Structure formats: C-alpha cells, structure tokens
Amino acid sequence: MSSSAFEVFNLKASFKLDERALENAYYEKSRELHPDRVARGDKSALLKSQEKSAELNRAYQTLRDPEQRLEALLRMSGRLKDEKSEEGREAIPMDLAEEFFGLQEAATEDPAIASKKVRAFIDTVARSAGADTAAIRELAARIDWESASTPENEALIGELLSRRKRRAYLLSLADNARKLGVA
Amino acid sequence: MSDQSGTFKELPVIGSGPDVRNAGGQDPIIGIDLGTTNSLVAIVENGVPRIIPSREGKNLVPSVVHFNADGSHEIGDAAKGLRARDPKHTVYSAKRLLGRGAADIAPIRHLLALDLEESSTSNVKIRVEGRAYTPIEISAMILRELKASAERDLGRPVEDAVVTVPAYFNDSQRQATRAAGRLAGLNVLRILNEPTAASLAYGLQKKKNGLVAVFDLGGGTFDISILKLHEGIFEVLATNGDTQLGGDDIDHAVAAWIESELRKEDRTASFNGLENRAALNEAAEELKIRLSAESTATLKAFGVTITLTREKLAELTMPVLERTRAPIETAIRDAGLGTSDLSDVVLVGGPTRLSFVRKFVEELFGRAPNFSMNPEEVVALGAAIQADILAGNNKDFLLLDVVPLSLGIETFGGAMSRLIPRNTRIPTMAKERFTTFVEGQTKVAINVFQGERELVAENRRLAEFVLGGIPPLPAGVARIEVTFLVDADGILNVAAKETYSGVEQSIEVKPMYGLTDEEVERMLAAGHAHAESDARARKLIEAKNEARTVLAATEKALPEMRGLLDPKEAAEIENLAREVRQSLDRDDLDRVLGARLALDRGTVHMAELLMSRTLESGLKNKRAADVLKKS
Structure with missing residues (x-):
C-alpha cells in the first residue's frame, strides 16, 4: 500500500510543521527522484521514477496545505469517517x-x-x-x-x-x- | 503506489517513450522551440547555450511551408517569401491547428488564409493542391528542417530532442507535438513548457532566487507562469493562458482595420478569398513591424495608401491585450500570491518587442518588465538547457512543473469528477475505483475530460476508453482500479487492474484528435516511400532534359554530316535517335537513360568527324552534343 504523506518525508505525524524544512526536503528529494534524472535510462527506471516522483509530489501537496494535512492526520487516526456521524450536531x-x-x-x-x-x-x-x-x-x-x-x-x-x-x-x-x- | 501491475497506456496512443540507450551517453540532445510564427533550434556546449543557425544562416526559421509544383517543399524564409504571392501553396501558423478539431478553431477560422478540411472527430487538416495535410505533418516538416540544421552544424547525426509547447497546451496538443517529433525522426525526450524553458535561460544568466512571472505572448498562444526560483530549483507555482491568443491576433485586428479603411474607398469591395486574406495579413504584419521603429507607417494595399499611427495600433491592439488580464489574475491567485510579491516579470515572445505591449505589462504588474534577453530566442535556449539537464551534464538545475488544466472523468449525470486539479505538480498520479452496474458485465466505458467547467460537456474530451476482460460477477462486485498518471511531459497515461479477481485489464483507447501509434508508423513509412518517389521523379525529369539535348544536337548534326558517314552508320544513328524520342513519351527512367547512353555511344564517330571539320582539337571522344554546344 502507499505510504502516508508523513512517511514519505520521514516525519512524525504532527500538525505542527516547519514549512521551510519541508520545502527544502522536497527540493532535495526531487533532485534525486525526478524523471529528468533517468531521461535516457530504460523504460522500467523511468516508470519507477515517475511513480516515486508522483508519490513525493502528492505528499508535499498534502503536507504544505494545512487543511489537507489535517485531513491526512484524521484519516491516519481513523477519525475522518466520523464527520458524517451525529457527533457534534449540537x-x-x-x-x-x-x-x-x-x-x-x-x-x-x-x-x-x-x-x-x-x-x-x-x-x-x-x-x-x-x-x-x-x-x-x-x-x-x-x-x-x-x-x-x-x-x-x-x-x-x-x-x-x-x-x-x-x-x-x-x-x-x-x-x-x-x-x-x-x- | 508500488503495487502497480497494470500496463500504462497513453491517451490517445501516440509515440513511444524514450528509447533504451546508454545512460549519460555522448549523443547530443537538441532543444527546439516549435513556434507559431518562427522556430529555432539550440544546443548547450560546455554549459553555454547557443542558437544553431539555419540553412540561410539565420537564428529564426519562419514556421512556413511552401509546396512547389514538382511536389517538393520549402521551409522557412524561402517559403515565407512566397506566402503573399502564392498563398494557395503556402501553409503557416500550423501550430494553431495542432491537436484541434473544427469546434476548437471556429473563433479564428475566418482569419486564416488557409484552405481547411474540418472534422468534428479528428484533427483539422490543411488542403494544398488536393492533398490534405495534418498540422502534425506540417510541423514534422519544420522539425525535420531544424534537425537537419543541427546535424549540419554539429557534423553528426541528431536524434534526441526537447521540444517546447505553450504551458497551456492540453493533452491532445502535447500528444500532437510529440507525434510531429516522431514523424520528423526525432526521439522527443521531453515536452517542455515554453515559459518554464524561458525561466531556465533567465535563471542561468542571473542565478538568483525569487518569485518570477513569465509573460509569454507568442505568435498564436499566450502563457502566464508564476515560478519560484530557489538555488537552481525552478518550481512552477501556477500557470494559465489562452492557446488562441497571440501576435497573429494583433495582425488580424490590424488587417480588419485595413479592410474597413479600404471599404471607405469602395463600399462594394470584397476581401474574402485566400489571396485577399493573405495580402491583408501581410500588409498588417508589415505595418505592425514598422511601427516598432517609427511613429507612423504608410503602405499601399490594393492600390490605396494606408497610414497607421502608433496610437491607432495601440488602440486596435488593446482588446487583444486585455484578454491576457484574466489568466494573469487567476495564475497569481492560484500561486497564493499577490502582484506585489513578484520580484521580476520576464517577457517572452516576438510581440513583447512592441512598446505598447511592454507598457501594458508594466501597468498590469506595477513594475517595469525584464527584457534583458532576446524574447524570440530565450525559449529555444531554455529548451537546450533542459536538454543538457536530461543528458546528465547539469545537476544543479531542476524544473518542477505543473499540469495546466484539471483532469477528470464523467460521472453520473454528465458531471465532471476532478481527479487531478490544475496546477498539480507533475509527475502526478490519481487512482479511481470503478465497478459494474449489471450482473455479468464484462466491460466498463470511461470518458476522460480536461478543463475547469463543472459539466463534462463544457470541457474537452480527451479520450474514451473501455476496460475489457472483467470477469462476469454480480453487479457491483468487480473492483477495477484505474490509475491516471500525468508524466513529466504533462501527458496522461492510464493503467487498470481488477482487484477482486486479479484479472489483468485491457484498455482500448480511441484517440480524439491525435494520431495513433499505427498512424504515425504508417506515415513514417509512407514518408520514406514518398521521399523515394520524389527523388525518382526528379531524376526522370533530369534524364529527359539531358536526352532532349542530345537528341536535338544529333538531329541538327546528322543532315550536315550525312555525306561523310557510311549509310549504315547514318541509319543506325537514326534508329538510336528514334528510340530516344520514344523513351521521352514514357516515364521509364531506365529506358530514358539507356536510350540516351546508346545514342551517345553511337554518335562518337560522327562527333569526331565534326571536330576535325571544325578544326577543334583536344575534344576527342566527346559526344556530338558537347561539340555542337561549343560551335
């Protein structure tokens, strides 16, 4: 199964986040994983790089946006589905x-x-x-x-x-x- | 994401991925800016990008193809020179038609001096002398010329290339561009967005950090990209644009004005038809270009003297420029920024040379734009830098780009279910689960759309594909997982698998406006056959001309020389001449060549006699024709 956004960046699950550090980590990982690095490699290396790169991009997009980050945390702790329950009606x-x-x-x-x-x-x-x-x-x-x-x-x-x-x-x-x- | 077992398939299927080749190989990779108006090719050598000059020694190659009467064609300046004189055989602005159907081009249809064959289900074609060319074929001709320029300049074969496209090009247009590359014998390693390419060239020059807006007004397209530059990372935050807006539209606005001026002279005049259109566009372009140096320009069109001032040109152009405002505002908002956050506004594209375009940009952004680099060359230079990155020579730079338009699928009631929103970083992946509605159903049809509207009917249909081979199960039990991958070229790929039974899915793709792999292959094969028959036709024409010369010389010499020849020899020459005459009526190259050679040999003696008679020594063993030509 796919890793959580936090796992992709080797981060602990937390809402608090150092945005600057996240950005730098994203840039560093992109330099390593981007398909540009295997442009003349074989097809399977390219596919693998595309998948890894896509996963990284998705994780970054999730973490840098506070709303998406919170949803990821709720999903991880199994509480996102509670949104539809009666809880909190008052x-x-x-x-x-x-x-x-x-x-x-x-x-x-x-x-x-x-x-x-x-x-x-x-x-x-x-x-x-x-x-x-x-x-x-x-x-x-x-x-x-x-x-x-x-x-x-x-x-x-x-x-x-x-x-x-x-x-x-x-x-x-x-x-x-x-x-x-x-x- | 690592359990990907389906096979990726492009939508629609065009081209193939990069070939397997040695990592860090020494083969050069060229950068190509395939423009609406002009195209360029560039290369990086030892870290320094440069434009490769054309056959004529110029940096810009007009994106114009002229078809000659003998079936050959010309590209660039030579073709552009013939545009006004012979519009019926001259194709320009093919990029505006690339990957587009009839509905797409309806707004600009009446402005183009082209004979178009329209279809709602396939790419618009351009008719020249009864043959319909796809814009892909026309683009391939231009690319082939650029490839040849690079090979001549570098002195070695070139296969790999980075080709740029407007950032706002949709999937079909990107696919079409890649197909054109393949058709031109190029292995397109990357489809690169033009404003992003420009930012690379600027970044190389300045090596600085900051938030940059790239205002790219080309011949037929407009892009706005907002980038963050950080220590060699070029991160696109947002992009927007209009793929039917460019310098062409300024020309068209001026042409419409000229038309109205001419009508003041003659109310009944009609300016429809290819020739009139082409003449109007030509006059408009000339006035526009002259006004970047002068404040007033005058020329004669249709026998009437037309005078245009810079103020009037600005007024005519304003509605065109105003159309850039909404995309710019959206892009800045999508980037989560305000205009004041930007540290630089970079100008790209020929039309940004015009003073009032610069003034417009300055007012819009509240800062003087940066035009320290040639706006017509900066994209090609950037493409060459990206090529250098792909070659593994530049590890400092990395581009992180986005998908310009949202991708989604049709759901119940014709609504657009967005899977990948616009400005998502690429490569990106989205997964969606589908199931069956009927017991025993073995196929599911899925429609993929691109665009920002809520209803699919208002978005662009990219492809329709059918998931087949689903095992017969009760309704709703099958679990088909479809993975949508947008690669670094901004092109969609699709893979599917049925997770309940583990049965591998087949995806059947119906391309909308592109060409299938098979079609490209067929065209490539036909192209080779075509080139061969072209060469043969030329050889035949040359051989016939040569044969006619020899025949004429023989017919002239024989009556004069008959008295000196053996009657048998004279009769033999007559026979050989007859055979040449007959061969001229047939298009049989070998027969023409054979008959002429036989006549040459049969007239050697007569030529010698001729020579001694005219006392011209030193011409022994020459053919009769040569001797006669001298006398």
Missing part, C-alpha cells in the same frame, strides 16, 4: 440557520432589499467560519497525533471534529445564501 449555529430561513422568505417578497441583507449575512457567516478555522488549527496543533487514542487527545479530536462540522455547515449556508442572489 455545534450547529441555530441563530444563523434561522436568519437564513428569514432571508429566504424576504428574498421571495422583495429581492432588492434582500440582496443587501444577503451580502451582510454572507459576511457574518464567513467571519464565523474563519474563527472556526483558527480554532480548528489551534486544536490540531495541541493534539499528539502519534498517540491519538489517549483520552485527552480523544477529547481534543472530538472538539475539533465538532468545530469542523460547524464550519462545514456555515460554508454551505453561505453557498445557499449566494444562490439567493447578490445584486
């Missing part, structure tokens, strides 16, 4: 949800007035989702992903997942609000 911001339904009604009555309100609503929702992102990353950095199953880590992961659920809901609210139309 995190859904009912006030914003109700405001959206109000807007939906207003938009059918007077689109012109609603348009202004929709824009303000989208701003509010985006700010709230931004706060979630900051909180998610802060939690992710506190978690010891190498021993994710300790009670302390379990609690932190639970909190992180409910924040992610809240954010996903907010983003879909913003999407739906956009569909109501912004003049």
Whole structure:
C-alpha cells in the first residue's frame, strides 16, 4: 500500500510543521527522484521514477496545505469517517440557520432589499467560519497525533471534529445564501 | 503506489517513450522551440547555450511551408517569401491547428488564409493542391528542417530532442507535438513548457532566487507562469493562458482595420478569398513591424495608401491585450500570491518587442518588465538547457512543473469528477475505483475530460476508453482500479487492474484528435516511400532534359554530316535517335537513360568527324552534343 504523506518525508505525524524544512526536503528529494534524472535510462527506471516522483509530489501537496494535512492526520487516526456521524450536531449555529430561513422568505417578497441583507449575512457567516478555522488549527496543533487514542487527545479530536462540522455547515449556508442572489 | 501491475497506456496512443540507450551517453540532445510564427533550434556546449543557425544562416526559421509544383517543399524564409504571392501553396501558423478539431478553431477560422478540411472527430487538416495535410505533418516538416540544421552544424547525426509547447497546451496538443517529433525522426525526450524553458535561460544568466512571472505572448498562444526560483530549483507555482491568443491576433485586428479603411474607398469591395486574406495579413504584419521603429507607417494595399499611427495600433491592439488580464489574475491567485510579491516579470515572445505591449505589462504588474534577453530566442535556449539537464551534464538545475488544466472523468449525470486539479505538480498520479452496474458485465466505458467547467460537456474530451476482460460477477462486485498518471511531459497515461479477481485489464483507447501509434508508423513509412518517389521523379525529369539535348544536337548534326558517314552508320544513328524520342513519351527512367547512353555511344564517330571539320582539337571522344554546344 502507499505510504502516508508523513512517511514519505520521514516525519512524525504532527500538525505542527516547519514549512521551510519541508520545502527544502522536497527540493532535495526531487533532485534525486525526478524523471529528468533517468531521461535516457530504460523504460522500467523511468516508470519507477515517475511513480516515486508522483508519490513525493502528492505528499508535499498534502503536507504544505494545512487543511489537507489535517485531513491526512484524521484519516491516519481513523477519525475522518466520523464527520458524517451525529457527533457534534449540537455545534450547529441555530441563530444563523434561522436568519437564513428569514432571508429566504424576504428574498421571495422583495429581492432588492434582500440582496443587501444577503451580502451582510454572507459576511457574518464567513467571519464565523474563519474563527472556526483558527480554532480548528489551534486544536490540531495541541493534539499528539502519534498517540491519538489517549483520552485527552480523544477529547481534543472530538472538539475539533465538532468545530469542523460547524464550519462545514456555515460554508454551505453561505453557498445557499449566494444562490439567493447578490445584486 | 508500488503495487502497480497494470500496463500504462497513453491517451490517445501516440509515440513511444524514450528509447533504451546508454545512460549519460555522448549523443547530443537538441532543444527546439516549435513556434507559431518562427522556430529555432539550440544546443548547450560546455554549459553555454547557443542558437544553431539555419540553412540561410539565420537564428529564426519562419514556421512556413511552401509546396512547389514538382511536389517538393520549402521551409522557412524561402517559403515565407512566397506566402503573399502564392498563398494557395503556402501553409503557416500550423501550430494553431495542432491537436484541434473544427469546434476548437471556429473563433479564428475566418482569419486564416488557409484552405481547411474540418472534422468534428479528428484533427483539422490543411488542403494544398488536393492533398490534405495534418498540422502534425506540417510541423514534422519544420522539425525535420531544424534537425537537419543541427546535424549540419554539429557534423553528426541528431536524434534526441526537447521540444517546447505553450504551458497551456492540453493533452491532445502535447500528444500532437510529440507525434510531429516522431514523424520528423526525432526521439522527443521531453515536452517542455515554453515559459518554464524561458525561466531556465533567465535563471542561468542571473542565478538568483525569487518569485518570477513569465509573460509569454507568442505568435498564436499566450502563457502566464508564476515560478519560484530557489538555488537552481525552478518550481512552477501556477500557470494559465489562452492557446488562441497571440501576435497573429494583433495582425488580424490590424488587417480588419485595413479592410474597413479600404471599404471607405469602395463600399462594394470584397476581401474574402485566400489571396485577399493573405495580402491583408501581410500588409498588417508589415505595418505592425514598422511601427516598432517609427511613429507612423504608410503602405499601399490594393492600390490605396494606408497610414497607421502608433496610437491607432495601440488602440486596435488593446482588446487583444486585455484578454491576457484574466489568466494573469487567476495564475497569481492560484500561486497564493499577490502582484506585489513578484520580484521580476520576464517577457517572452516576438510581440513583447512592441512598446505598447511592454507598457501594458508594466501597468498590469506595477513594475517595469525584464527584457534583458532576446524574447524570440530565450525559449529555444531554455529548451537546450533542459536538454543538457536530461543528458546528465547539469545537476544543479531542476524544473518542477505543473499540469495546466484539471483532469477528470464523467460521472453520473454528465458531471465532471476532478481527479487531478490544475496546477498539480507533475509527475502526478490519481487512482479511481470503478465497478459494474449489471450482473455479468464484462466491460466498463470511461470518458476522460480536461478543463475547469463543472459539466463534462463544457470541457474537452480527451479520450474514451473501455476496460475489457472483467470477469462476469454480480453487479457491483468487480473492483477495477484505474490509475491516471500525468508524466513529466504533462501527458496522461492510464493503467487498470481488477482487484477482486486479479484479472489483468485491457484498455482500448480511441484517440480524439491525435494520431495513433499505427498512424504515425504508417506515415513514417509512407514518408520514406514518398521521399523515394520524389527523388525518382526528379531524376526522370533530369534524364529527359539531358536526352532532349542530345537528341536535338544529333538531329541538327546528322543532315550536315550525312555525306561523310557510311549509310549504315547514318541509319543506325537514326534508329538510336528514334528510340530516344520514344523513351521521352514514357516515364521509364531506365529506358530514358539507356536510350540516351546508346545514342551517345553511337554518335562518337560522327562527333569526331565534326571536330576535325571544325578544326577543334583536344575534344576527342566527346559526344556530338558537347561539340555542337561549343560551335
């Protein structure tokens, strides 16, 4: 099976990461693995280099992006599938949800007035989702992903997942609000 | 990823991978910039890149092919010189048609002075004297000329090459370029993106770190690439562009203006048709070029004096330049940067010589662009540097490039399921699992698309392939794992395996706009046959001309010399002359040659008599024809 992004770079599973060091490691490994190095080699050397290089590129792309990095960590600790569970349902911001339904009604009555309100609503929702992102990353950095199953880590992961659920809901609210139309 | 057991197959299948050869071999690898307007070939020698001059001793070879009446063709300056006079037999801008179908070229169709054969399912062809050429064949003719220039210059055979393409070229266009290389007898080791190549040449010159934007406006394509340069690593962060936007469009805008000016003189005039189109384009190009040195340019077209000012040219060009804005903004955003983060803006391509193009770029980026290198040569020099890297001579430099357009497959309801998003680093791999919907189903059809739209119908279909040989199983049990690999050339390869039963999959590929391996092979074979028959035709023409000369000389001399000849000898010469006359009616080279030789031998005595009569000594054993020509 394929190695995890962290394994490709011989790194411990962690959300905290030295971006500079990662970049340098990526460059160094690329120099060694890139198909340019075997351009005149035989077909099997070329194929092998392509596979290794593709795996390296994918791992780098995963690790350098905080969102993808977190998803990789959740997947490794078997918690990514929990996203669809009922856990964290209580995190859904009912006030914003109700405001959206109000807007939906207003938009059918007077689109012109609603348009202004929709824009303000989208701003509010985006700010709230931004706060979630900051909180998610802060939690992710506190978690010891190498021993994710300790009670302390379990609690932190639970909190992180409910924040992610809240954010996903907010983003879909913003999407739906956009569909109501912004003049 | 290491359990890859399927066999990779290209989509559509064109060319083959690099040949097996000695690592670090001494064979030269050339770098080729196959441009819309001009092409160049370059090489690195002892770490220094240089352009290899053409047959005419020039660095730029116009990407123009002219077909002569005798079936031969000319490339470059000679062909370009004939473009205005003989547009029906002159092909230009073939790159704009490479790997494209009728729908792709619809927006520029009316502007090209070319007789096109269009098809929605295959590459557009160019008709010349009843024969339809694919843009791949035309490109191969240009590549062959560049290969010959390199061989002449280096004094040794050349096979391996790096060929550049616009960064925004899609899979079909890349495949078509590689097929053209093969057709030209080249082993294309790498398809390299033009702006990336340019950055290599700049990097070699400056050896500095930073974030660089490459603004590459060519004859027919526009690319914008954002790169990070770091200690010899050239990392492309994002790329974008428009493969139907270039200097050609500036010419076309000016041509349209000339047309409207001419119409002011004669409202009923029509400028359709190949000759008129070509004349308008020619006039436009000339005005444009003259305006880079002068502020006003005047010329006579269709008997009318046309005057164009630099201001008017800028105004006509603005809508063309404006089209570069959106791709630039997207690329900078995709790179996760702002305009102010860039440390340098590099200009590439002939049209960036124009002062108002530079001004436009300066305003857009808020900084004076860098044009310290010749914008028409920098791509070829970069291709040569990449060739040097592939040869193993340059271990300091490494290019890390990206795929320009998202790759995906069609899912239920015609939606595009994105497997590899644009700006993903290459090589890259994505795996996707497929299953069957019906019990006992043994085949699954998969459609691959390239583009950024949500619906596949709005993206470009790259290929349709069928996974066969699936063991008959209940619906949904078969597990077919398909691996999509985009190689360092930016070209898609596909492999598949059925993981439930372990049965090896066969992939049947239907190429969309390219040529299959078989087609390339057939063309190569036909090309050789063609070259052979061309040579034979030329020899026949030469032999007939020679025979006619000898015959005419004999017919002139015989009546004068009859009195001095034995009647038997005279009759024999008459027989031989008749045989030559008859051979001229047939296209049988051997017979023409044989008859003429026989007549030569049969007239030696008569020639000697002629010589002694004219008192010209020292011409013994010459043929009658030679003697007569002298007198």
